[in-house]
Amino acid sequence: MKKIKxxxxxxxETLPNSDGFFGEYGGQFVPPQLKKALEEVTAAYEIAKKDPxxxxxxxxxxxxxxxxxxxxxxxxxxxxxxxxxxxxxKREDLNHTGAHKINHCLGEALxxxxxxxxxxxxxxxxxxxxxxxxxxxxxxxxxxxxxxxAIDVAKQHPNVLRMQLLGAVVVTVESGxxxxxxxxxxxxxxxxxxxxxTFFGIGSVVGxxxxxxxxxDFQSVVGKEAREQIMLKENRLPDYLVACVGGGxxxxxxxxxxxxxxxxxxxxVEPAGKSFKPGDHAATLTLGKxxxxxxxxxxxxxDEKGEPLPVHSIASGLDYPGVGPQxxxxxxxxxxxxxxxxDKEALEAFLMLSKVEGIxxxxxSSHAIAAVxxxxxxxxxxxxxxxxxxxxxxxxxxxxxxxxxxx
Ligand SMILES: *Cc1c(COP(=O)(O)O)cnc(C)c1O
Numbered sequence: 204m205k206k207i208k209x210x211x212x213x214x215x216e217t218l219p220n221s222d223g224f225f226g227e228y229g230g231q232f233v234p235p236q237l238k239k240a241l242e243e244v245t246a247a248y249e250i251a252k253k254d255p256x257x258x259x260x261x262x263x264x265x266x267x268x269x270x271x272x273x274x275x276x277x278x279x280x281x282x283x284x285x286x287x288x289x290x291x292x293k294r295e296d297l298n299h300t301g302a303h304k305i306n307h308c309l310g311e312a313l314x315x316x317x318x319x320x321x322x323x324x325x326x327x328x329x330x331x332x333x334x335x336x337x338x339x340x341x342x343x344x345x346x347x348x349x350x351x352x353a354i355d356v357a358k359q360h361p362n363v364l365r366m367q368l369l370g371a372v373v374v375t376v377e378s379g380x381x382x383x384x385x386x387x388x389x390x391x392x393x394x395x396x397x398x399x400x401t402f403f404g405i406g407s408v409v410g411x412x413x414x415x416x417x418x419x420d421f422q423s424v425v426g427k428e429a430r431e432q433i434m435l436k437e438n439r440l441p442d443y444l445v446a447c448v449g450g451g452x453x454x455x456x457x458x459x460x461x462x463x464x465x466x467x468x469x470x471x472v473e474p475a476g477k478s479f480k481p482g483d484h485a486a487t488l489t490l491g492k493x494x495x496x497x498x499x500x501x502x503x504x505x506d507e508k509g510e511p512l513p514v515h516s517i518a519s520g521l522d523y524p525g526v527g528p529q530x531x532x533x534x535x536x537x538x539x540x541x542x543x544x545x546d547k548e549a550l551e552a553f554l555m556l557s558k559v560e561g562i563x564x565x566x567x568s569s570h571a572i573a574a575v576x577x578x579x580x581x582x583x584x585x586x587x588x589x590x591x592x593x594x595x596x597x598x599x600x601x602x603x604x605x606x607x608x609x610x
Pocket of ligand 1 (some may be wrong): 304312520594
């Protein structure tokens with residue numbers, strides 16, 4: 204067998220700088236009171252990151268609680284059907300709780316415990332992040348409070364029940380549009396009132412520093428594993444990495460370990476929703492402009508006054524008007540290419556993977572599959588693609604059944 208030199212990922216791309224900026228993006232755009240709380244989190248994380256005991260405890264949870272490493276599965280049937288590049292799936296859908304989110308929720312919960320906090324606090328949209336965080340809180344004996352818009356509470360009843368069974372308090376937010384953005388505002392308010400006892404568990408690589416860096420670091424296990432696994436299976440690095448982008452945590456998790464491998468191309472897939480009209484999609488990097496939201500400077504879908512626009516996607520985990528600041532940086536650097544898949548294409552991909560591989564993907568992950576359905580047939584058979592299959596579709600089957608009229 205040919206011996207291939209494993210390139211080491213150097214520190215070059217592991218920005219941000221000490222103020223939390225990736226190039227011009229990121230930072231800490233928060234009220235002064237919150238700054239103090241964030242500095243406490245940053246300091247604690249910097250120490251924990253280098254502490255072998257912390258890392259050992261985290262790795263142990265990933266192995267024995269989450270079930271890592273997740274497999275890298277060669278999707279032979281899909282590859283043959285599309286007739287081009289070889290397609291591998293990084294199976295984050297096999298994790299405990301069914302998606303990649305548990306990776307960073309456990310990291311955040313461990314850090315909270317180490318800091319002596321009693322409670323985990325967060326907002327949730329569809330409830331996926333709330334469930335993952337409530338799971339981590341239950342495991343570690345921490346209280347958990349999840350803020351959720353009233354409209355989402357009504358729509359996502361099974362997830363509300365899950366959070367309650369896991370011991371979390373779900374706070375129904377009746378202000379504003381009663382959706383995700385109002386839940387964020389409400390959770391920020393609760394945090395300001397009690398940050399001494401509380402740890403804010405943000406659900407993606409978004410928000411003020413250190414969250415985009417910290418959540419990325421916790422998720423980077425995905426790419427580290429994928430890199431080793433593809434070397435074992437193909438004896439070389441992949442040609443393409445493909446992942447869906449909501450806030451951007453599963454994409455950053457896969458990309459991070461490959462950022463300095465110039466031969467590896469990376470593609471982030473944003474939701475094009477129903478159309479490219481404002482309010483019909485959440486293609487932030489494709490159609491947005493830089494601005495400030497939720498404590499960070501980043502690409503945003505915004506109106507002339509800088510107010511975030513309403514967003515839509517068939518996958519509720521992708522409908523966010525912002526994106527993690529490192530993605531904004533990687534877009535400007537042209538290191539990652541951002542494309543879109545719409546609701547219809549995502550639904551077709553959902554159905555195709557279910558039928559040909561016996562794997563029902565989350566509607567979020569289906570966006571990444573949709574991009575590969577377009578791309579793979581145009582590539583030669585010796586090319587290798589890794590898709591981050593960020594989650595399973597159990598949560599989506601009722602909704603898809605309704606859409607197809609088979610419920
Ligand atoms: C929440 C979620 C996403 C979107 O979040 P990112 O931070 O962009 O990864 C993607 N896939 C699944 C399965 C999710 O639950």
